[in-house]
Amino acid sequence: MILPxxxxxxxxxxxxCWQAERAGVAPRPIRWIALLTMVAVLVLSLxxxxxxxxxxxxTVGSEPDWQLQFRLPWIxxxxxxFHLALDGLSLIMVALTGFLGVLAVxxxxxxxxxxxxxxxxxxxxxxxxxxxxxxxxxxxxxxxxWEMMLxxxxxxxxLWGHSSQGxxxxxxxxxxxxxTQASGLLMLVSILxxxxxxxxxxxxxxxxxxxxxxxxxxxxxxxVLMLGFFIAFAVKLPVxxxxxxxxxxxxxxxxxxxxxxxxxxxKTAAYGMLRFALPLFPETSQAFAPFAMALGLIGxxxxxxxxxxxxxxxxxxxxxxxxxxxxxxxxxxxxxxLALQGVIVQMVAHAFSAAGLFILxxxxxxxxxxxxxxxxxxxxxxxxxxPGFALAFVVASLGMPGTGNFIGEFLILFGAFSVxxxxxxxxxxxxxxxxxxxxxxxxxxxxxxxxxxxxxxxLDTREYLMMLLVLGLSLLLGFYPQLVLxxxxxxxxxxxxxxxxxxxxxxxx
Amino acid sequence: xxxxxSHLIALLPLLIVSATVIVVMLGVAWQRHHFLSATLTVIGxxxxxxxxxxxxxxxxxxxxxxxxxxxYSVLFMALALIAxxxxxxxxxxxxxxxxxxxxxxxxLLLCSVLGAMTLVASRHMTALFIGLELxxxxxxxxxxxxxxxxxxxxxxxxxxxxxxxxxxxLLFGMALLYAESGTLEFAGxxxxxxxGGHDLWLLAGIGMMVIALGFKxxxxxxxxxxxxxxxxxxxxxxxxLATVSKLAVFAxxxxxxxxxxxxxxxxxxxxxxxxxxxxxxVGNLLALRQNNIKRLLGYSSIAHLGYLLTALVASNxxxxxxxxxxxxxxxxxxLGTFGVVALVSSPYSGVDAADMSHYRGLFWRRPYLAxxxxxxxxxxxxxxxxxxFIGKFYALAVGVQSGLWWLVAGIVVGSAIGLxxxxxxxxxxxxxxxxxSRRDATDDWGQRSGGVMVLLLAIAVLVLGxxxxxxxxxxxxxxxxxG
Numbered sequence: 008m009i010l011p012x013x014x015x016x017x018x019x020x021x022x023x024c025w026q027a028e029r030a031g032v033a034p035r036p037i038r039w040i041a042l043l044t045m046v047a048v049l050v051l052s053l054x055x056x057x058x059x060x061x062x063x064x065x066t067v068g069s070e071p072d073w074q075l076q077f078r079l080p081w082i083x084x085x086x087x088x089f090h091l092a093l094d095g096l097s098l099i100m101v102a103l104t105g106f107l108g109v110l111a112v113x114x115x116x117x118x119x120x121x122x123x124x125x126x127x128x129x130x131x132x133x134x135x136x137x138x139x140x141x142x143x144x145x146x147x148x149x150x151x152x153w154e155m156m157l158x159x160x161x162x163x164x165x166l167w168g169h170s171s172q173g174x175x176x177x178x179x180x181x182x183x184x185x186x187t188q189a190s191g192l193l194m195l196v197s198i199l200x201x202x203x204x205x206x207x208x209x210x211x212x213x214x215x216x217x218x219x220x221x222x223x224x225x226x227x228x229x230x231v232l233m234l235g236f237f238i239a240f241a242v243k244l245p246v247x248x249x250x251x252x253x254x255x256x257x258x259x260x261x262x263x264x265x266x267x268x269x270x271x272x273x274k275t276a277a278y279g280m281l282r283f284a285l286p287l288f289p290e291t292s293q294a295f296a297p298f299a300m301a302l303g304l305i306g307x308x309x310x311x312x313x314x315x316x317x318x319x320x321x322x323x324x325x326x327x328x329x330x331x332x333x334x335x336x337x338x339x340x341x342x343x344x345l346a347l348q349g350v351i352v353q354m355v356a357h358a359f360s361a362a363g364l365f366i367l368x369x370x371x372x373x374x375x376x377x378x379x380x381x382x383x384x385x386x387x388x389x390x391x392x393x394p395g396f397a398l399a400f401v402v403a404s405l406g407m408p409g410t411g412n413f414i415g416e417f418l419i420l421f422g423a424f425s426v427x428x429x430x431x432x433x434x435x436x437x438x439x440x441x442x443x444x445x446x447x448x449x450x451x452x453x454x455x456x457x458x459x460x461x462x463x464x465x466l467d468t469r470e471y472l473m474m475l476l477v478l479g480l481s482l483l484l485g486f487y488p489q490l491v492l493x494x495x496x497x498x499x500x501x502x503x504x505x506x507x508x509x510x511x512x513x514x515x516x
Numbered sequence: 517x518x519x520x521x522s523h524l525i526a527l528l529p530l531l532i533v534s535a536t537v538i539v540v541m542l543g544v545a546w547q548r549h550h551f552l553s554a555t556l557t558v559i560g561x562x563x564x565x566x567x568x569x570x571x572x573x574x575x576x577x578x579x580x581x582x583x584x585x586x587x588y589s590v591l592f593m594a595l596a597l598i599a600x601x602x603x604x605x606x607x608x609x610x611x612x613x614x615x616x617x618x619x620x621x622x623x624l625l626l627c628s629v630l631g632a633m634t635l636v637a638s639r640h641m642t643a644l645f646i647g648l649e650l651x652x653x654x655x656x657x658x659x660x661x662x663x664x665x666x667x668x669x670x671x672x673x674x675x676x677x678x679x680x681x682x683x684x685x686l687l688f689g690m691a692l693l694y695a696e697s698g699t700l701e702f703a704g705x706x707x708x709x710x711x712g713g714h715d716l717w718l719l720a721g722i723g724m725m726v727i728a729l730g731f732k733x734x735x736x737x738x739x740x741x742x743x744x745x746x747x748x749x750x751x752x753x754x755x756x757l758a759t760v761s762k763l764a765v766f767a768x769x770x771x772x773x774x775x776x777x778x779x780x781x782x783x784x785x786x787x788x789x790x791x792x793x794x795x796x797x798v799g800n801l802l803a804l805r806q807n808n809i810k811r812l813l814g815y816s817s818i819a820h821l822g823y824l825l826t827a828l829v830a831s832n833x834x835x836x837x838x839x840x841x842x843x844x845x846x847x848x849x850x851l852g853t854f855g856v857v858a859l860v861s862s863p864y865s866g867v868d869a870a871d872m873s874h875y876r877g878l879f880w881r882r883p884y885l886a887x888x889x890x891x892x893x894x895x896x897x898x899x900x901x902x903x904x905f906i907g908k909f910y911a912l913a914v915g916v917q918s919g920l921w922w923l924v925a926g927i928v929v930g931s932a933i934g935l936x937x938x939x940x941x942x943x944x945x946x947x948x949x950x951x952x953s954r955r956d957a958t959d960d961w962g963q964r965s966g967g968v969m970v971l972l973l974a975i976a977v978l979v980l981g982x983x984x985x986x987x988x989x990x991x992x993x994x995x996x997x998x999g
Contacts, residue, residue, distance in 0.1 A: 029883070081983070081985065082984055082985050082988065083985055083989075084985065084988045084989070084992065085913075150900070151900040151901075151905075152900075154899060154900045154905075155899070155900045155901055157899075158894065158899055161939065161943075162943075162946070165943045165946070166943075166946055166947075177943050177947075180939075180943070181935075181936060181939050181940070181943075184935060184939060185932055185935050185936060188897075188899075188931070188932065188935055189928065189929075189931070189932035189935075192912075192927075192928045192931055192932070193928060195909070195912060196912055196916060196924055196928065199912055199913050199916040199917075200916055203913075203916055203917050
């Protein structure tokens with residue numbers, strides 16, 4: 008029963024916040040309701056982390072080795088079940104979601120001062136939807152949450168966003184929604200295609216992951232279906248030709264929205280690839296891998312160049328996400344256990360560093376009412392501890408040893424080298440570019456001649472503790488990644504098994 | 517043939533509605549009383565709805581050569597009655613402020629429902645024509661009900677002239693079919709089509725009928741009247757037009773095509789597929805630049821019927837079920853949307869409040885009304901957790917099952933375009949109020965029956981979106997008795 012609680016807590020908390028506002032409760036208790044809800048989700052997932060044993064299950068059978076399952080019949084007509092399941096991969100993502108949820112609530116403590124109940128309704132429902140994505144194992148249910156989380160995100164950007172470069176946040180929100188929803192429908196078509204292939208062979212409808220995974224399809228049709236999934240995930244990740252929504256959405260979202268977007272929404276795409284695109288279509292994915300990796304390479308460089316050209320601080324960080332996700336894409340499609348493990352670490356580490364940077368730029372915006380780097384400069388020494396934290400997150404973002412990002416990128420490149428050495432060689436050059444734009448950000452915002460000498464007010468206790476926590480976790484991941492690697496190992500071996508088995512022994516198993 | 521008791525039981529819903537028309541008419545002749553007329557109408561419609569349960573005990577049954585009562589027709593009759601009930605409720609609130617004769621509206625509405633019910637049950641061209649005209653003729657009157665208002669009069673006239681043209685096509689088509697097959701029963705026509713022979717005339721006949729029905733369903737390229745009529749007609753009448761008349765005609769179309777299959781014919785098959793695709797794309801594209809919500813809904817209905825036509829093109833094992841599910845979700849959603857428009861425009865005072873600016877910031881004045889509108893917009897856009905998603909899921913499923921990739925692509929592209937304008941309406945509800953003068957629902961809208969009704973619709977849309985299994989089971993049972 009712990010899985011449905013994990014899923015429904017944010018929804019319930021969100022409704023409570025909204026109703027509390029309608030009942031005329033003061034803002035502060037509403038924020039506390041939201042915070043406690045998120046803490047509860049985090050604690051639940053950490054409890055699962057501590058009590059569960061995720062290292063077992065190295066024997067890869069036809070039935071995935073779930074730690075916990077929850078299954079209810081839902082729509083019998085199509086054999087759709089309300090099926091939640093948890094393994095190491097979902098656990099890491101859910102815990103990350105809980106943690107970033109806490110951060111998102113905390114960082115809007117002062118930023119959001121209008122319609123607070125409704126804001127937290129949306130914020131918590133995003134988290135609920137994302138948890139649903141990470142736990143759902145029925146394809147219909149997965150799609151259900153995948154699309155559902157877009158609506159609150161849309162509201163979050165449209166109603167609490169900032170105008171930037173003369174564009175209203177509504178514009179960015181609609182762009183975000185259309186990109187992701189349209190690509191989502193492609194995935195729905197693919198899911199239906201898969202289901203009907205299975206139906207025509209067996210005469211039963213099912214949307215169950217472990218059953219459909221066995222459905223043998225090949226040829227052009229499997230390419231089409233695989234691309235349906237891939238495009239849906241590629242938009243969210245984002246992969247370069249499909250990234251158009253991301254800088255706008257990030258630049259105009261409120262801080263909490265950016266934290267959620269970069270921290271967890273992008274990760275749902277990588278999760279989707281690991282959980283669905285690869286195991287469902289191992290052979291076509293294998294054949295598609297060179298293209299995917301090429302797209303990843305383009306993403307690394309294009310994202311970096313794009314980041315360098317931005318003048319808006321948040322847009323810069325957003326574009327850097329494109330670059331980082333390029334590494335993730337390469338890692339996923341190289342398919343070795345080492346690279347896949349690196350992908351997990353990279354995702355977690357990127358969530359920390361991007362969230363940290365977004366929160367910091369939000370704090371600068373609260374104080375200076377601008378994020379334009381041409382108007383900033385010389386902030387070092389004027390804002391208490393903030394620039395120090397900024398430096399730490401910037402070096403984390405460029406992959407300095409000691410931070411989780413280093414481990415992630417290192418493992419991805421190391422793991423992929425045995426499969427695609429040249430891709431790795433080229434991708435490594437991207438690391439240099441990361442250093443360039445990261446230091447450029449640091450330089451333009453914090454160093455240089457200060458606009459004035461007056462102090463702008465440092466971090467208060469809430470902000471300070473928040474940043475310290477994120478930084479601490481980032482360093483912990485950098486020095487002791489085994490914490491995460493142990494949990495994800497079984498799940499990643501399984502992905503690797505599906506992926507590699509398709510080429511080495513196509514007829515056995 | 518002799519009518520037995522079971523035949524009469526099957527006819528009971530039709531008889532009850534007919535009786536209600538007469539009672540309301542006599543009531544008006546005796547004394548004009550708005551509330552009384554509305555109440556009598558509601559009682560009559562409810563009684564007819566209950567009597568459908570009795571009908572279910574004798575289905576499937578054929579009553580005279582004209583009508584067939586099977587579970588399929590009962591389902592769509594029930595849907596038509598429910599939609600009519602909702603429209604009555606809306607109309608009552610709306611007409612309260614109407615400074616002219618208000619009572620006749622209910623007679624028109626009842627006549628029209630009677631026509632819709634006949635249409636749904638017809639298995640013979642005669643019943644088809646009687647039903648269609650009985651349904652359409654009162655609609656002219658309803659659309660032009662606020663005839664002192666130019667746009668309303670225009671809507672009524674436009675609808676009448678074009679409807680008459682469509683009826684001419686329909687009759688011509690029937691005549692051709694009769695000339696070739698010598699029968700007016702759907703099944704007989706189907707049988708003679710299977711024999712082949714003078715294929716061309718049969719085809720022309722069916723083609724003419726498709727044009728006429730396509731006009732009623734406002735499919736591209738017969739859609740030109742739709743936005744004007746939707747905009748001009750008073751909101752409760754637009755709601756009626758968008759739900760009852762559409763669902764009855766579509767139900768008939770499916771029955772016609774299931775009993776007299778033309779899907780084997782490549783030309784007609786292709787034509788219908790092209791109509792479906794064009795409706796999806798054109799409807800959505802034209803809706804993009806609308807600022808009037810009623811016009812926007814007119815265009816969006818074109819697109820939705822295009823999605824629904826996929827089921828007709830596919831004609832596979834899922835088709836009838838898809839039509840049932842999609843129609844239920846579409847009717848609920850459309851009623852809710854027009855319901856909100858009608859409530860904001862109630863009581864009547866000239867042109868309806870349908871401009872988007874009227875809805876700006878509605879959430880901060882009327883949170884529940886705006887929440888209802890939000891749910892309806894999401895449902896029209898087909899977002900999960902709303903009934904509209906289940907409908908879209910079915911439309912895609914039926915397309916994928918038959919491998920109609922072009923139509924599936926049309927649905928995907930159409931939905932993506934559609935999102936833009938649905939979201940535009942939706943986000944406006946939450947923005948801060950502009951400077952424009954605004955209209956608003958009366959303060960006690962929530963207590964009024966109309967307010968309760970739209971709230972119930974919104975709840976129904978959400979519940980069906982999250983747990984559609986009962987609805988699917990119900991529709992699964994609504995099988996059609998062909999032949």
